[in-house]
Amino acid sequence: MARPKSEDKRNAILDAATRVFAERGLAAAPTSEISKQAGVAGGTLFTYFKTKDDLINALYREIKLQLADAMMSGFPRKKSVRTRLQHVWDGYVNWGVANPEQRKVLAQLQVSGMLSRESIEAGSAFFVEMQNMIRNATGQRILRGDVPIELISKMLAALAEATIELIVLKPSMANQYRNGGFAIYWAGIAQK
Numbered sequence: 001m002a003r004p005k006s007e008d009k010r011n012a013i014l015d016a017a018t019r020v021f022a023e024r025g026l027a028a029a030p031t032s033e034i035s036k037q038a039g040v041a042g043g044t045l046f047t048y049f050k051t052k053d054d055l056i057n058a059l060y061r062e063i064k065l066q067l068a069d070a071m072m073s074g075f076p077r078k079k080s081v082r083t084r085l086q087h088v089w090d091g092y093v094n095w096g097v098a099n100p101e102q103r104k105v106l107a108q109l110q111v112s113g114m115l116s117r118e119s120i121e122a123g124s125a126f127f128v129e130m131q132n133m134i135r136n137a138t139g140q141r142i143l144r145g146d147v148p149i150e151l152i153s154k155m156l157a158a159l160a161e162a163t164i165e166l167i168v169l170k171p172s173m174a175n176q177y178r179n180g181g182f183a184i185y186w187a188g189i190a191q192k
Helices: 008-026 032-040 040-048 052-072 083-098 100-111 117-125 128-139 150-168 171-189
Strands: none
Touching: 008 032, 008 040, 008 052, 008 100, 032 040, 032 052, 052 100, 052 117, 052 128, 083 100, 083 128, 083 150, 083 171, 100 150, 100 171, 128 150, 150 171
16 A cells, blocks of 8 residues: 655655756756755655656746745735735845745746646746736726736746846845835836
8 A cells, every 4th residue: 555645755856956957057967966965765755756757847837836826925905006016026136036946946847848738827826916907907008008927927037047147146236126126016017
């Protein structure tokens, strides 16, 4: 009879995969090193994830969930669109600064071509509330209607990434970079 799977072991494998992928990249990271750093036997990894691709897809969904939690935790639903977007922005930037390995691995995963359609859809599902808010704000002419909703979302991610990089380089300027980055973002998407 097979032993039940342990959530702690699964999490240890995902944590180790994050470290190893951040250090070596997706293609160059052997599953044996992930198992070693997770403190599990080599075959145990494959008890939890049938293939390296399964591990990669599970890790992507896990990191996207962590990011969504950071961005949407305490989301001020009754506040203005600007306040809600600032909340999302601050959550993204703060998460990125606090989680450099996850951020690095997420960037690799998003361009890897290794993600299943199901994983991409699951990763996007965490952000439906934000997408709906942007769609509604565009319809109410709070946000520019001439800019596609997808571009508004991608702009947030791109500007937040630039802001994170600057904060990492010069932490003493964190508040100025975070607030200035959001001001630039808002100026680009707000209806004039």
